Amino acid sequence: MxxxxxxxxxxxxxxxxxxxxxxxxxxxxxxxxxxxxxxxxxxxxxxxxxxxxxxNLANMPIFTPEEELILMTRLIEMDELGYDLSRQEMANIANDYAIVLAQKTKDCMALSLTWFRNMLRRWPDFKAVSQRAFSVARTKSEYKGIIIKFFNELEKTLLKFDLIDKPHLIYNVDEKVVAICGKDETVTILGCGNAAGSSLPPYFILPGQRMNDKLLDGSPSGTSCSVSKDGWSNSEIFMDFLCNHLKKKCPR
Incomplete structure (x- = not known):
């Protein structure tokens, strides 16, 4: 036949x-x-x-023109503030944005670099920005301007949310990935402190499929924990950190 x-x-x-x-x-x-x-x-x-x-997301525009404009405006703002995002990081931001807008679900295949490149074709100006080389000379020549712009934007944000005289409500978050001794696994630690000099208990991200409260045995009081397949952070875990750790434990 x-x-x-x-x-x-x-x-x-x-x-x-x-x-x-x-x-x-x-x-x-x-x-x-x-x-x-x-x-x-x-x-x-x-x-x-x-x-x-x-x-079938490689070639399909999944955002409306208005939604795509919001996304690209945000990426351009981040570029102008000195964020050196890779193509993959930008694609990940677009993927999270699509989930928030209910344009796709978490179970769907993540938006790929092919999809992101196809979207960039509609934004030639940003494509040129994202492809430029961050040479040492260029970085030095633009460093001062980037720093000034960053602090100008920071001042606007502090004024907008009435935080100028509230250092106890201004927090910085950083993550540290450490290898588990003797195992091919990693643990991520989210550390957080405010401009007044106080710090929050740590937030651990352990490798695994299911959370077990016994994993916190021996940890400092107030420690929180989550699990991911590889022990790395992701946008969903970071939202849990913000809503169920930082928000509940920071002083008012």
């Missing part, structure tokens, strides 16, 4: 075929034929539990 070749397929049709197999129990061959999608691709997605709507 001659095998039919598909030059391409409609992502929406693949989603419908996938749903028909999973929800309606339609046989794979019938679903592939009915929705004109490649049988092998559909079979693979069903077998690996890959939701088509989540897997």
């Amino acid at each position: 001659k095998r039919e070749h598909f030059r391409g397929y409609n992502p929406s049709a693949m989603s419908k075929a996938y749903k028909a197999v999973i929800d309606d129990k339609l046989p794979l061959h019938s679903a592939a034929t009915s929705y004109c999608v490649p049988y092998e691709t559909l079979r693979y997605m069903v077998a690996e539990k890959i939701v088509p709507a989540c897997s």
Whole structure:
């Protein structure tokens, strides 16, 4: 039997075929034929539990023009303040933004560098900025301007939120990744202190799948802990740190 070749397929049709197999129990061959999608691709997605709507993000604009403008404006502001973000870090910011806007879910495949490069094509000015070389000469020549701009923006923020005379409410957070002796695993420690000189108890991120309160045995009073697959921080864990650690333990 001659095998039919598909030059391409409609992502929406693949989603419908996938749903028909999973929800309606339609046989794979019938679903592939009915929705004109490649049988092998559909079979693979069903077998690996890959939701088509989540897997086809490489070329799809998922933000509205207004949402994309907000994202790019923020990235440009960060660049002007001296943040030396990599392409991957910018793609991660876009991915978190999409989740907040409910344009995708946490279970979907993360936005890739290919997706980010496709978005940059609509922003040629920013593309030029993001690709420029941060040479030693350039860094030295712009360093003073970047520092001045940073502190100008800091002053605006302090005035906006009435924090000029409240050093006890101005916090700095940093993270330190340490290797577990004798194991190929890491632990991340989030440390936090304020401009008045006080510090909060540490927040640990341990490698694992499930949190166990016994992991905190012997730790300083007030210590919090979370787990991630590799012991590294991520945006979800950082939000937990802000809401359930910093917010609850910082003085009012």
